[in-house]
Amino acid sequence: SWRRWSRSRAWTAGSTAAMSIAPPSSPRCEAAGAGGSSWAAPACRGGPWGYRSTGAAPPRFGVSAGTLICCETCHADRVLEGGEILFIKRLSNSLSLQWNLVCANDWKGPLSTSLFFVGVLLGSFISGQLSDKFGRKNVLFATLAMQTGFSFIQVFSTSWEMFSVLFVLVGMGQISNYVAAFVLGTEILGKSIRVLFCTLGVCIFYAFGYMLLPLFAFFIRDWRMLLLALTLPGLLCIPLWWVIPESPRWLISQGRFQEAEDIIRKAAKTNGITAPDVILDPSELQDVNSQKQQTYTILDLMKTRNILTITIMSVLLWMIISVGYFGLSLDTPNLHGDVYVNCFLSAVIEVPAYIIxxxxxxxxxxxxxxAAALFLGGCVLLFIQLVPSHIRALSILLVMLGKFGITSAFSMVYVYTAELYPTVVRNMGVGASSMASRLGSILSPYFVYLGAYDRFLPYILMGSLTVLSGILTLFLPESYGMPLPDTIDQMLLVKGLEYRPPSSSTRDSKEEEENPEIFKSTAF
Structure with missing residues (x-):
């Protein structure tokens, strides 16, 4: 149907313009790219692929009002007898135009996106175990090199198949370094700084990068040059190897107590604080040392009823949130207005979401x-179907509010999940949850494509699932004001629905226990 094209516009947006008239026998299916659901309506007699342009057509297309654009199966004469279609001039070297990802091949564009998320899924599965075995820092920089290296090779792709295979490897590297960096920051920072790092520190800069993407894409129309421009900044991470330390918590869990103490003393010196003579409690070290020979695997996330319940609920929660977040992000080109502006607004709305x-x-x-963030995001998506079709601004506002709520929840779920798991399997737990999230991201493009049958269906499904995930959240244990568990035995003490705000004295003692002065700076 004609919506099928509009929902793949993100793949080719801004890359074509109508320039001249071609004979009806010419296979110019790209002509439909001059139209779009935001300013044109289906009008071709004989097939759903016709568009009659309106006065609201973007000037860069050069299409006058009333121009009929028809295309169905790459042969115009099957659609409009004796008619004419528009010939398209390339304004850029896009992936779609270079490898003809239109008409019978239009399925390849969304598939490439799904393959990237397949790589992210695979990376989520292995990153936790690699990081728990080889260390947060080592895995972080190894996967940074992997992402940057394969992205650079991707610039020289000679076919869609080569590009897609490399996209899988890029996805594996991207999520692996993201999870490793997140857990490293969670473990190396004190509680107050940790929350700042996990929300504003990580997410705000993610949003800034998101905002830069449509800006880069607007000015760099050649896909190879665009990819190169987005890849080279990865080289700026090389000097960080000599700045970022390994996680003391991970070193302690591995029985490498002296290395952990050296890092802590260095932090104390950097912050101008005199470290105590005894930093690590010998009794606690003995408990950790008794467990250090044990090898932890993904099966340990199902070892006890407590951890198994948390794992199942976290997996479902991450998957649903991911469907909503990526579904709304991928649906941005289908909103009324300029695709670049809408993409930018979709990124901007994430900044207040992270701050809140x-x-x-x-x-x-x-x-x-x-739960509050998820209820907000889900309810406004359900309300979209009640908005009259001519009030487009209100529909966009509700979509952005939905993105706001789901983005807020996405930011919080990283912190929440990391605090629920003990140190010995924390990276594995976050990695498993992230793996479930990638299953959601793989499915999200197909939620968007359901709009080809009913334009409200994606919002109804995503809204309903988001509300259900908000209800599910209420059954998780509370971690606010509690110290991070280090061992599986400590995890057994976690209660379910019970939440007791710690008293000031208890909270102060816990703050002092987990957050000594030497950890109160990010200047490691």
């Missing part, structure tokens, strides 16, 4: 904060 999530994490219980 940070404030909620600092002052309110985790599960109630997450």
């Amino acid at each position: 999530s940070w404030l909620l994490l600092r002052n309110l219980p985790r599960r109630y904060s997450m």
